[in-house]
Amino acid sequence: MVLLSHPTGNANVAEVAAALHGAELLAGYYTCVHWRPEAAYARFAPASVRAMFERRARVRLPEKLVHSHPARELARNALLRAGRLDLVTGERRLFSIDAVYRDLDRHVARELGRFSGLRTVYAYEDGALDHFRAAKKLGLRRIYDLPIGYWRASRKIAEEEAERKPEWKGTLNALSDSAEKCARKDAELELADTVIAPSTFVKETLSMFPGVPKQIIVNPFGVPARIAAPRALTDRAAPLRVLYVGGLTQRKGIAYLFDAAEKLGKAITLTVIGRKAGSSAALDRCCERYRWLPSVSHEQILAEMRAHDVFVFPSLFEGLALVNGEAISQGLPVITTRNSGGSDILRDGEDSFLVPIRDADAIAARLMQLREDRELLKRMSDRALERAAELTWQSYRERTVDAVRATIMAAASA
Template identity: 40%
Template sequence: MVKMILFSHPTLNENAKALIDGLLRNKILYKIYTCVAIFEGQLLDKLSKHSKLNDLKRRRLDSTWQLLTKSKSFFEFGRLLASKFHVQFLVKHEKGFFCIDKVYQKHDKWIANNLIGEQKKGATAVYAYEDGALATFIKAKKIGMNCIYDLPIGYWRSARLLMQKEFDLNPEWAETLTGFNDSYKKLSNKDHELALADIIFVASTFTKKTLETYPGNLPEIKVIPYGFPEVRQKKIYEPLANRKLKVLFIGGLSQRKGLSYLFEAVEGMRNAVELTIVGQKSVDNCSALNNALEKHQWIPSLSHDQVLDCMKQHDVLVFPSLFEGFGLVITEAMSQGVPVITTNRTAGPDLIRDGVDGWIVKPGSAIAIKRVITKIIERPELLEILGTAAQKKAQTRPWSVYGQEMTDALSSLKIL
């Protein structure tokens, strides 16, 4: 029987779209289920051109997908509107009527309710993501469909083991560690999803390693890193003489990202380093975070195109995350010719050769970050050497390669 995969993802991010492209090219995609799907010429497509509705552009899909796409958008639209107008009680973690948890749960149950009919029409397997797979997988198991699971971030038990140390080491940053707010039910559901999976896909070796703390048997875990954005132009490297080194961080402003160590690393180097922080606060009332931001340039939000432009204007990206499933900013910066300093708790080791096209440093070490920054200041030619190598690496692995590798892996599965 030809393998036909029903693909489920509430928001269809970049990696999900690349996988869909691969499945379509290889003719093993049955149907796409998502929340908001916008196609050229539709009313929502026209509305997305309004400056206040720019966020809708991210939901535009290829017109060739239209006949294969099913969408149900009420809860996701509610979440987007509540977030935009800062109606916080509606999107409160796990409790709000339009919270992201509710969006995923409703989407999951919708697919589960349609599985029997879709199986009769030709679907043989379902591909779903963490927090949005439980009801779907339970129904799939009952009717004999295969369950393909995608874990985009590290396993929660490992997260708690690793991040608990931060509560002791940096208590003033502890309130930014909002991942500890998940309920027992939500965490139990994550474990149940894993238990039902026939195969698990992850995007980094680190994510696979975090699953070693799972208290049971797991199926095969396949590591396939995401792709790089298109390389459109070569970066022009400005001499470092008579100016400061432009250091950039992009990501959520949480201690999970290792932020305190970055701030500590540059604290005594402000005469030689200019630090820009791009990202939204995880909480508003963390004094340590607020005090640190006052000392540097802080940009709360940028569009994706603006992020890439911002990267081009900087010398090096520092992404010192303490727990990361992948870290798309790594591939984005490398595609722009910007070398990256990151840790081995990201996809860094899967993408970067230390000292060749970027740097891998010890997690939770301001000294390690400062050591690399100092090396760059002493040898500014490293920016062009490693940045050029990073951009060449990006050219070898565009998103289409990720899509094809995923499709090849899915096509060869014995479970299907």
């Protein structure tokens, strides 16, 4: 049996939980706030509170399997609502997201002994160290889900980018991680028996880990089930409608997209959706020049995808960008990089173009190609829909169960 934990329960965690429960492998799931929309507290909560926690409802499990530890996370969200960023910003703050991760980690470590028949713990980066240590003492196997590339590789790219684009340095959060936090990441990896990576790119970044090599299993995410209808051929005389969705940080290569857009002028229109990360005068100027939506609902994002012609995501460093999968599910050809994890789910030249990182010219060239050849744009859109139908979350669940069972069997044969 497997114990799963994650402080906030995102879409990927929901699929892992469903996979383990469906395979009768889940002993329990630990999280901070377990939000149930049907509960009385949810029905009578203010709209702002419901909006804050509704995404926590993605993990749907029997109540007896869910163990919540909400105090610090509730306090963090209350402080955010009150505008007290001074108490939640910075990894050493008592109510920072880092503190929330560590607090749940310690709680799970204390709880491990209460489960009989437990064989494995499954945890995520930054929230595994203490209960991995406790699990090792109890003879339990440890599965580590690494949703983004290894920190040393991230730091290297961020430092290079700070030199190449100093005006965007303020958006590079990887440079702010403390030595203590990075050492914690390494200690988690050292304790892991199996590492789950969402892309080949993430697996390759682990070559920089100085510790003992781990079993690394690549398990790409699925694509949303709601797939759009095929698109009509568009008019070559109209500008190409370009969309970006994601955090406005140079880790995602956003400056290179803005550079490409400037080269193409009126040949394209550009919409960017996402919150600003850090501070950058260059980013502020770009957001004023192009259509910028700081925050919209997921439904609105899908609607914007259907209203555009092509999706550009020039990321320098990711795990596997879920937004690329969402884009193809709405019939959008994607221009992205291998570092986004794109090569694991997209087919270069069919439903997407994979371009080198830091290459505004390559982005501009592919955009102009699609602007001039609307039949190619239509074919790639059709291929994107076909590919999206192949990338199901059910396949992701099956691979998750296979990986967990392999880890358990390895322990039995050791």
